[in-house]
Amino acid sequence: MNDYYSILDRLIRDEVDKHQKVAIYPFGKFGLQAQDILMRRYGQNCIIIDNGLAKYNPRIIDINKFQEMIDDKKVTIILCTLDITLNNKLREDLIERKLKAEIKNILDTPIEQHDEKIEYFEQLKNLCRVKGVKKHSLMRIGGKNDGAYIMLDDFTDCNIAYSFGIGDNISWDEDMARQGIEIYCYDHTIESIPKTNDKLHFKKIGISEKDYFNDNLLSLATILRSNYHSMKKNFVLKIDIEGAEWGVINSIDLDILSRFSQITFELHGLTDMNRSKEIINVLTKINKTHQSIWVHANNAGRVEQARNIVIPDLLEITYVLKDRYDFEDIEYSCPLDIDEPNLADRFDIRLSDWGMIKMER
Secondary structure, eight states, rough: OOOHHHHHHHHHHHHHHHEEEEEEESOSSHHHHHHHHHHHHOOOOOOETTTGGTTOTTTTTTTHHHHTTTOOEEEEEEEEOOHHHHHHHHHHHHHHHSSEEEEEETTSEEEEEEEHHHHHHHHHHHOOOEEETTEEEOOEEEOOOOOOOOEESTTTTEEEEEHHHHHOOHHHHEEEEHHEEEEEEEEOOOOSSOOTTTTTEEEEEEESSSSSGTTTTEOOHHHHHHHTTTOOEEEEEEETTTTHHHHHHSOOOHHHTTTTEEEEEEOOOTTOOOOOOOOOHHHHHHHHHHHEEEEEETTSSSEEETTTTTEESSSEEEEEEGGOOOOOOOOOBBTTTTOOOOOTTTTOBBBBOOSSSOOOO
């Protein structure tokens, strides 16, 4: 469960440090909590906005009165409701009003500023920049929220997919099976997959950079050989193995990597400077054979910013084989219309200008 007290405290502390006046909107459970933080921890009063309670309490104002009498760039409105429908409605209304006040949101992932990482973040973003694929579109594979990935709408000549890291969510695997593809599911941390069908083939084995037979961990090359797939090509690869992907990908020969027409990952620990050299080397390696066509920030992870570059700690990304497709430079920011936040009770993280063409503002 998210610690919303800590989230509110961080939001409020940032505004107090900037000498901003804080307005709470609306005044429910978490609005009351925000008021308590302001008074007890920072010794400050706040403006309370609530369109319903303003009718009964003269110390509370509605948004119209705020806009007429108080709206100022030295005021920050903090949206304090976890009801995502109401939160989104209030947020859209505030944007339409074109208020001078800043807007912060309890459902937004806090962004930590780390300008000292700018050189690394620039390299990272450039290595993940997205291109469009001519004559093709993107499609969502999997269910709502976490566990789904965006893929290219082309599974021509593809009848085999490898899925590493299953857990309790097989929505991607089931959707891929509906495409007529045989799915080889691997996860050494579970006893079985939640559901079975004729196209899902599970083994309690994990993927690793080399073979550790006693630990049920095998390299990709060994796994392919065990299924008599060493000479086949046009596979699909999905990897979500909680940070072990860097060592695994680094160990895969380019000849084997190029047998996969589509690869989708969840990349972990992107903001960790202790792994920055390894991460850059692995992404550079992937770019030799594949081109990224989709990125999406997982809102379950932390987010950092260096100057104007926002980097999530958890990044979902899909690549396609360069030799198989024709590409075009595009503008790209996310979330896309077909994206969903990984955590349903928080808003998606926005990543701007991740395409090969910078968007005009």
